[in-house]
Amino acid sequence: MVGNGDLTGFPTGASFEGDLADLIACPSCDLVYSIPDVTSHERAVCARCHTILISPRRKAGKQLIALSVTVLILIVAACAFPFLSIGAAGLHHDASILQTALAFSGSLSLLSLAVLFFIVVIPVIRLSLLIYVLAPIIRDRPPAPLARQAFALSEALVPWSMAEIFAIGCAVALVKLSDMADVVYGPAAWIFAVLVVLVVATDRLMCRYSIWKSLEN
Structure with missing residues (x-):
């Protein structure tokens, strides 16, 4: 979840055509997501295990x-x-x-x-x-x-x-x-x-x- 939105996850076995740099994997459950745009003080959270994936802060x-x-x-x-x-x-x-x-x-x-x-x-x-x-x-x-x-x-x-x-x-x-x-x-x-x-x-x-x-x- 990013702010009030959702991350886009890829089901097991699904193929991805694109740059791997645009993907991020949850370190806890290994679910793969497309990297969202996350602004300062917002968080990208894994929808499966709720691990914080991205949480940028200024300074x-x-x-x-x-x-x-x-x-x-x-x-x-x-x-x-x-x-x-x-x-x-x-x-x-x-x-x-x-x-x-x-x-x-x-x-x-x-x-x-x-x-x-x-x-x-x-x-x-x-x-x-x-x-x-x-x-x-x-x-x-x-x-x-x-x-x-x-x-x-x-x-x-x-x-x-x-x-x-x-x-x-x-x-x-x-x-x-x-x-x-x-x-x-x-x-x-x-x-x-x-x-x-x-x-x-x-x-x-x-x-x-x-x-x-x-x-x-």
């Missing part, structure tokens, strides 16, 4: 870069400040995300480093690639070298960027841990909460079709 590139830079700064801050403080039986300990990842040995060290990779390293790589791709576009310049490959890699890393899953897991674990010890959320925990919201906002704001078309031009 979205600048907003995406601003959000990405903000998230990168928050990631650095979240790694530097204590994530939580635990007190029990007169003992008190502060722990940051980096300290926790480096505190274990043996097989647990591999697990903690894997968690650090999924919640810190991959989001940093993904957002850095997004900034690299969008920076020339918002200045009306030719795409950067290997921009298409960089954006494809950024999209491939989306399922492996698990900051929000980590936040939910921490919330559940800390609720159970609070019955055995005094748990105080540190600055990094609140920074991480804001970071997760901004990551979700970045994904919601991004129109991947518009970015691909800009890279083609």
Whole structure:
């Protein structure tokens, strides 16, 4: 659906005579549509599964870069400040995300480093690639070298960027841990909460079709 209209879908097995560049496939259900004219603040939505296919917004590139830079700064801050403080039986300990990842040995060290990779390293790589791709576009310049490959890699890393899953897991674990010890959320925990919201906002704001078309031009 585009605004108040409908997308034109092609049934399974149907043939199309024309330029394939005039077609778009739903990433969720693979239904193929003719690309409609979508103005700013309108959306093209799959009629079968309601996935948003095209959603252009004015100055979205600048907003995406601003959000990405903000998230990168928050990631650095979240790694530097204590994530939580635990007190029990007169003992008190502060722990940051980096300290926790480096505190274990043996097989647990591999697990903690894997968690650090999924919640810190991959989001940093993904957002850095997004900034690299969008920076020339918002200045009306030719795409950067290997921009298409960089954006494809950024999209491939989306399922492996698990900051929000980590936040939910921490919330559940800390609720159970609070019955055995005094748990105080540190600055990094609140920074991480804001970071997760901004990551979700970045994904919601991004129109991947518009970015691909800009890279083609």
